[in-house]
Amino acid sequence: MKPAPFKYYAPVTVDEALAHLAEHGYEAKPLAGGQSLIPLLNFRLARPSVIVDLNNISELFYIRPDDGGLLIGAMTRQRQVEHDPLVAERAPLVHEVMPQIAYPQIRTRGTFGGSLAHADPSAELVAVNIALNGRFRLRSQAAERWVPADEFFVGLFTTALEPEELLVEVALPPMPPRSGWAFQQITRRHHDFCIAGVAVVVTLNDRGQCEQARMVFLSAGDRPVIAHQAAEMLKGHAPSPELIQAAAEKAARDEIDPGSDIHASAEYRRHLAGVLARRVLTQAFERAKARETGKSGNW
Amino acid sequence: MAKKYVGQRIKRNEDPRLLTGQALFVDDVDLPGMLHAAFLRSDYAHARLVSIDVSAARRRPGVVAVYTAEDMGDDWQHGPPLVSPPPTVKDIVFHSRTQVPLVKDKVRLAGEPLAMVIAESRYIAEDALDDIVVELEPLGAVVDLEEALQPDAPLVHDDLDSNLAAHLIQKKGDYAAAREQADVVISRRIVIDRGTAAAMENRGYVAHWNPKSQELTLWDTTQSPIPIRNGLARMFGLSEHQVRVIAPFVGGGFGPKIMMFYPEEVMVTWATLQLGRPVKWIEDRRENFYATNQEREQVHTAELALTRDGHILGLRDDFIHDTGAYDPYGLTVPLNTQCHAFGPYKIPNYYGDLKVVFTNRPIVSPLRGAGRPQGVFIIERLLDVAARELGIDPVEIRRRNLLPPDAFPYDNEIIDQAFVPLVYDSGNYLPVLEKAVEMIGYERFLKEEQPRLRAEGRHVGIGVVSFIETTGIGPYEGARVTVAPSGQINVATGVGTQGQGHFTSFAQIVADQLGVSPHDVHLVTGDTAQFHWGTGTFASRGAVVAANAIHAAAVTVRGKVLKLASKVLDTPEEELELVDGHVRVADIPQRSISLGQLAVLANPLRGAVEPGTEPGLEATAYFGPKYGATASGAHAAIVEVDPETMMVDVKRYVIVEDCGTLLNPLIVEGQLHGGLALGLGNSFYEKLVYDENGQLLNASFADYLLPTALEVPRAEVSHLETPSPLNPLGSKGVGEGGAIPVPAVFAQAVESALADYGLEILEAPLSPNRLFELLQAARVTRDA
Numbered sequence A: 001m002k003p004a005p006f007k008y009y010a011p012v013t014v015d016e017a018l019a020h021l022a023e024h025g026y027e028a029k030p031l032a033g034g035q036s037l038i039p040l041l042n043f044r045l046a047r048p049s050v051i052v053d054l055n056n057i058s059e060l061f062y063i064r065p066d067d068g069g070l071l072i073g074a075m076t077r078q079r080q081v082e083h084d085p086l087v088a089e090r091a092p093l094v095h096e097v098m099p100q101i102a103y104p105q106i107r108t109r110g111t112f113g114g115s116l117a118h119a120d121p122s123a124e125l126v127a128v129n130i131a132l133n134g135r136f137r138l139r140s141q142a143a144e145r146w147v148p149a150d151e152f153f154v155g156l157f158t159t160a161l162e163p164e165e166l167l168v169e170v171a172l173p174p175m176p177p178r179s180g181w182a183f184q185q186i187t188r189r190h191h192d193f194c195i196a197g198v199a200v201v202v203t204l205n206d207r208g209q210c211e212q213a214r215m216v217f218l219s220a221g222d223r224p225v226i227a228h229q230a231a232e233m234l235k236g237h238a239p240s241p242e243l244i245q246a247a248a249e250k251a252a253r254d255e256i257d258p259g260s261d262i263h264a265s266a267e268y269r270r271h272l273a274g275v276l277a278r279r280v281l282t283q284a285f286e287r288a289k290a291r292e293t294g295k296s297g298n299w
Numbered sequence B: 001m002a003k004k005y006v007g008q009r010i011k012r013n014e015d016p017r018l019l020t021g022q023a024l025f026v027d028d029v030d031l032p033g034m035l036h037a038a039f040l041r042s043d044y045a046h047a048r049l050v051s052i053d054v055s056a057a058r059r060r061p062g063v064v065a066v067y068t069a070e071d072m073g074d075d076w077q078h079g080p081p082l083v084s085p086p087p088t089v090k091d092i093v094f095h096s097r098t099q100v101p102l103v104k105d106k107v108r109l110a111g112e113p114l115a116m117v118i119a120e121s122r123y124i125a126e127d128a129l130d131d132i133v134v135e136l137e138p139l140g141a142v143v144d145l146e147e148a149l150q151p152d153a154p155l156v157h158d159d160l161d162s163n164l165a166a167h168l169i170q171k172k173g174d175y176a177a178a179r180e181q182a183d184v185v186i187s188r189r190i191v192i193d194r195g196t197a198a199a200m201e202n203r204g205y206v207a208h209w210n211p212k213s214q215e216l217t218l219w220d221t222t223q224s225p226i227p228i229r230n231g232l233a234r235m236f237g238l239s240e241h242q243v244r245v246i247a248p249f250v251g252g253g254f255g256p257k258i259m260m261f262y263p264e265e266v267m268v269t270w271a272t273l274q275l276g277r278p279v280k281w282i283e284d285r286r287e288n289f290y291a292t293n294q295e296r297e298q299v300h301t302a303e304l305a306l307t308r309d310g311h312i313l314g315l316r317d318d319f320i321h322d323t324g325a326y327d328p329y330g331l332t333v334p335l336n337t338q339c340h341a342f343g344p345y346k347i348p349n350y351y352g353d354l355k356v357v358f359t360n361r362p363i364v365s366p367l368r369g370a371g372r373p374q375g376v377f378i379i380e381r382l383l384d385v386a387a388r389e390l391g392i393d394p395v396e397i398r399r400r401n402l403l404p405p406d407a408f409p410y411d412n413e414i415i416d417q418a419f420v421p422l423v424y425d426s427g428n429y430l431p432v433l434e435k436a437v438e439m440i441g442y443e444r445f446l447k448e449e450q451p452r453l454r455a456e457g458r459h460v461g462i463g464v465v466s467f468i469e470t471t472g473i474g475p476y477e478g479a480r481v482t483v484a485p486s487g488q489i490n491v492a493t494g495v496g497t498q499g500q501g502h503f504t505s506f507a508q509i510v511a512d513q514l515g516v517s518p519h520d521v522h523l524v525t526g527d528t529a530q531f532h533w534g535t536g537t538f539a540s541r542g543a544v545v546a547a548n549a550i551h552a553a554a555v556t557v558r559g560k561v562l563k564l565a566s567k568v569l570d571t572p573e574e575e576l577e578l579v580d581g582h583v584r585v586a587d588i589p590q591r592s593i594s595l596g597q598l599a600v601l602a603n604p605l606r607g608a609v610e611p612g613t614e615p616g617l618e619a620t621a622y623f624g625p626k627y628g629a630t631a632s633g634a635h636a637a638i639v640e641v642d643p644e645t646m647m648v649d650v651k652r653y654v655i656v657e658d659c660g661t662l663l664n665p666l667i668v669e670g671q672l673h674g675g676l677a678l679g680l681g682n683s684f685y686e687k688l689v690y691d692e693n694g695q696l697l698n699a700s701f702a703d704y705l706l707p708t709a710l711e712v713p714r715a716e717v718s719h720l721e722t723p724s725p726l727n728p729l730g731s732k733g734v735g736e737g738g739a740i741p742v743p744a745v746f747a748q749a750v751e752s753a754l755a756d757y758g759l760e761i762l763e764a765p766l767s768p769n770r771l772f773e774l775l776q777a778a779r780v781t782r783d784a
């Protein structure tokens, strides 16, 4: 389990890193926390001939307020996001999910942006960023562009990133008022990648009806799945247990496309997705209502 | 003699070194000029080797040598059988087929080594593997145990008529007649799957042939350094004096490291003999999944015949046992299964038909439990089904069948792994079971808690099982105890150590005899230059066989110390005592002499000694028990199941263990906690998944699920002590007991939690996905 030979660069600025990527294109891979990339190298499943190490680029490590929302530098360690008070306040869903990703040792090294760039359909941050309508800033030597989270993940371990581009920043908008959130997943062991999981953000209107429900499934296909039909069912109605049940069933039956593997059959995953969807919707609506009935404070 | 240290919870002598990174492991061995090996392994489980071209690999800069089977000439041999083949008893079939160092004609398991590259670094060696061009012609793989015996199955060994490796029928009493008389006969098909030991330290070897001194040194992660030394000497035509095998600290053995010889072990040694430079190979984790022995897969059709009031009349247990591609370890594992299906119960009639099959998978040899968990799972599952059918409480049906305290020694008649009828030396089973029942609060749970929780919509269940563990078998171990002039006590023994706390428990024994602190006892294990008689660490025998050899040697040294001190202090031996590293006159403590001074006097540099005098304060002793010591225990658990998600949460876990005299309760409990972790893995997490081509689908810790500290509950532990009459210390082994009954307890508790569904669990390990399927099926049956 030793990697194939590669050239190693350790730039200290984004510009420098982008220059290396521009020069080597498909031959190069950025190295963030290495918690996914290093195993791929050691198993020789990935054989880039150039590694561009991002760990010395200090301008990529930050968490900043941005209007009511947040800006997170791509190299910010997952552990730092987990313990950041601003994240706890403004992105409680992220705060709640962070400790469920892998183990403290992994999060100490693993980065916020690395998890997104890796685009594992079972990754918590992937689903959560879509549920929160996150936006990603991508840079190449030639240009910069913003991509919404739900357009970034295009397939299994595949994103909108071009080989010469870096993900440099994530913008999380503020959550609308009367919003509630929830996240649940089923893992074989604590902290494993999940066999089924759901992240949701719901918003109620001032009459207590569902205005929007953004429910995103993990491990439910080759990329995160947004349950649009279930959201339609909920929209404009006061959330009752029956309606929640029906929406959860709809999503699990018609919207996701989980595969079978040695840990779980598609049938079992579908079943779990339905159970979890019901549970997260129930919890999210309760939180939204609690918020509505005046339990004040920032998110 | 009063025991000051034996039986005490003493913290481990070795831990400061281990915890501060000061202990030597094989991978720490770094020698000048050392080369590194990597192995090219077959991607196919079953294939004919058509051609192999290593020329490009040989040309890669940094590569020193590339070897194939052809390059080995006459040194290419099949490994010797590890245990003696079974004696020719009536009705026995046994085909010995042992592993090869490198594949010559046919690949029999995925990962079998085809070629070895030796290079200046492991990186270069692995790069060179890519340069080798191999042509393999894939053959149909033998994977399923039952299909292996079908007439049209591909043959793992072409020279045999079938994949049958062994066939043995054991009988006791008259099972057919017992079945006739029975009020009820429970019959079930029960399957147990394969797992791996997953020791924290993988295997590793550093071999160094010094052409000038003509000496071969091998650092080896083996559990059996002395047999390895003897075997290598024979294999390569060296004298035993020329070969030194050192098993330094080893990061977990669990059984697979008893194996000899692993192909890599032979090849690394052979390579240093060719090159005269040290060669290192450290197994990586992926290799470990393919190249290190595994265990457990069996398919049973078992039957229990009982009276209406739950008394067992007879057991029939026909099963197929998977030995993998080769069978160097003979019948040890399945014989253990046969024996342990009797448990602590009185079972007068038995019929057991054992078939062992070759498959295209890694070799099967003992893995902590070594066939015992399977046997326990069989009898305990059958008892649970019987209890349900007869309307008897599961604990009560066990009580009714336990052997009474006056049954010992109890000859069970069935031959065990040593090929002699298994005799239980001693035991007191009912108090062990009752203690577990009391600790878990069995009656109250069933009467009050379970109904209350059920009313709250929660599914919480309980399980309690009894079991035995055969331990401490022969043939023998030895030890040498020496008092050094510094007053330190040096002890050398032949067994290897892989984390069992030998440096402490063995020291306690010596400390008691010689009146020193266990911290002043310095132990060397697993170095053939220090002690070269013995067999190894296996079958939970260290604390029985090696410990008693050490005890015997210490007793002799004590005699020598007293004899000399009596002369020096001019006092009869009876009036002397050994305290704080000194011998002193009991009534006049100021009249004393230190052990160190005595050691100097016992080894004079000049002058005359009496004829027949042996120098020094030293003794070597051996111990071989008449037969093994049989420990026992009971485990109990409370689990909660979420029938929506199939997640199982172990709320409480109780272990009551009787391993005879406790040498160090802290160490015993360490064994139990660690065993429980493996047992829980075997219950719900750890399963090697092979596809129909014999490909392992989960060869990494991302997919082979070892339970972590977060999954394993903290066990509540209690001990009873029924000493073994077969050894002076009265000890029995406990290395495997923590793991053995766990799948049986787990299954019973999950069934209890899901009693509403009438679920039967007839397999181990279970998984959430399997539970989902079983529950779906049970719902269909229930609603029909």
Ligand SMILES: Cc1cc2nc3c(=O)[nH]c(=O)nc-3n(C[C@H](O)[C@H](O)[C@H](O)COP(=O)(O)OP(=O)(O)OC[C@H]3O[C@@H](n4cnc5c(N)ncnc54)[C@H](O)[C@@H]3O)c2cc1C
Residues within 6 Å of the ligand: A029, A030, A031, A032, A033, A034, A035, A036, A037, A038, A054, A074, A075, A100, A101, A102, A103, A106, A109, A110, A111, A112, A113, A114, A115, A116, A117, A118, A120, A122, A123, A124, A125, A161, A165, A166, A167, A168, A191, A192, A193, A194
């Ligand atoms: C034992 C273990 C358990 C884990 N469990 C979980 C879990 O439960 N949930 C979970 O979500 N994850 C889990 N992970 C993965 C972990 O969260 C990783 O840290 C994460 O997926 C990748 O982040 P990284 O910073 O380590 O990225 P790396 O491994 O360094 O990189 C991953 C990929 O992203 C690319 N990349 C990284 N950063 C950028 C960037 N800024 N721009 C462009 N491309 C980039 C790399 O080139 C590479 O292809 C686990 C990992 C381990 C080892």
